[in-house]
Amino acid sequence: MRSITRRTASFGLALAASVTLLSTASAQTWPSRPVKFVVPLGPGSGADISARLIAERLSKKWGQPVIIENRPGAEGVIAINAVLNARDDHMLLFGPSSSYVGHPYTLEKVPYDQKDLKPIARVSSTLVSVGVTPKLNVSTLKELFDLARANPGQYNWTTITGVTDIIVGGFVKKAGLDMVRLRYRDPVTAVTDVAEGRVHLYVAAFAISRGPAEAGRVKLIAMTNRERAPVRPDLPTVAEAGFPEMSFDGNVGVFGPPNVPIDLRERIAADVKEVLSDAEVVKRLEATGQLIRPGGAAEFAAAIEDQAAKLGEQAALLGIKKAGGQ
Numbered sequence: 001m002r003s004i005t006r007r008t009a010s011f012g013l014a015l016a017a018s019v020t021l022l023s024t025a026s027a028q029t030w031p032s033r034p035v036k037f038v039v040p041l042g043p044g045s046g047a048d049i050s051a052r053l054i055a056e057r058l059s060k061k062w063g064q065p066v067i068i069e070n071r072p073g074a075e076g077v078i079a080i081n082a083v084l085n086a087r088d089d090h091m092l093l094f095g096p097s098s099s100y101v102g103h104p105y106t107l108e109k110v111p112y113d114q115k116d117l118k119p120i121a122r123v124s125s126t127l128v129s130v131g132v133t134p135k136l137n138v139s140t141l142k143e144l145f146d147l148a149r150a151n152p153g154q155y156n157w158t159t160i161t162g163v164t165d166i167i168v169g170g171f172v173k174k175a176g177l178d179m180v181r182l183r184y185r186d187p188v189t190a191v192t193d194v195a196e197g198r199v200h201l202y203v204a205a206f207a208i209s210r211g212p213a214e215a216g217r218v219k220l221i222a223m224t225n226r227e228r229a230p231v232r233p234d235l236p237t238v239a240e241a242g243f244p245e246m247s248f249d250g251n252v253g254v255f256g257p258p259n260v261p262i263d264l265r266e267r268i269a270a271d272v273k274e275v276l277s278d279a280e281v282v283k284r285l286e287a288t289g290q291l292i293r294p295g296g297a298a299e300f301a302a303a304i305e306d307q308a309a310k311l312g313e314q315a316a317l318l319g320i321k322k323a324g325g326q
Helices: 002-029 046-062 074-086 098-106 141-150 163-174 187-195 206-214 262-275 279-286 297-317
Strands: 035-039 066-070 091-096 118-126 128-132 155-159 179-181 201-205 219-223 250-256 290-295
Touching: 002 262, 035 046, 035 074, 046 066, 046 091, 046 118, 046 250, 046 262, 046 279, 074 091, 074 098, 091 098, 091 118, 098 163, 098 250, 098 297, 118 262, 118 297, 128 206, 141 155, 141 219, 155 163, 155 187, 163 179, 163 201, 163 297, 187 201, 187 206, 201 206, 206 219, 250 262, 250 290, 250 297, 262 290, 262 297, 279 290, 290 297
Parallel strands: 035 066, 035 091, 155 179, 155 201
Antiparallel strands: 091 250, 118 250, 118 290, 128 201, 128 219
């Protein structure tokens, strides 16, 4: 019996070693054919521009074409399901983690298993700007919120639906601010009302706010990100402005299906990080309204967990229940 046990144990160790060797060999020979980045946003978006720029560099490094496939719609679900259903280690998701993290709070039922989507490499953090109408004589968040407290129900706010909506809404409630929430299908269409003074607080991606701000239609006063943005170093973070509860980083990166082994994920992350060490790449990505923050699989996963925890806290304040099974 003892000898059978030893033989069984030896067989198990040999099998484990074989699996490890096969996984390592697979990582070393990958990619064996063209790689596809599925982007959950349309052409011209910050994530799309990033994906194309990084894909161009990775294609040269990997010796295989890296193709961009835009699959917008359904808050990113279409793109995520395409990647998970394919179960193909040459088909990866490139986009923001915010919609993925927000699905348990924005959808009645999450139509995929979130544990199956594996973080591979963090690329950047989308810059989210905080602006006010130029019609108000305020230059800081404190000045705006002091006005709101002195005049309950007289001031309003708007932002992108989804994650940012929950973060800002949770902050407003926790701070005890009586501010009206305005809803727009498209945050771009709100700019006219901001310029005319009908919208007071406007929180949106910097890529959206930048043009109107330069034209004097929106007055930017802060960023929600943890770090100041090189593209606008004059703008304080919301934490620096005295409101850390509004802090939020929108992570953008590469995800894969569960059959992508960890050593391959680490190799892809290392290659992405190498691309992001190129000063020209960094300059071009920062121009699209992003803060470059490369990181490996574990680092990216930790950032997403922090994001999910913050979102969960704010959703609870608003009485938003998590979708069943998540």
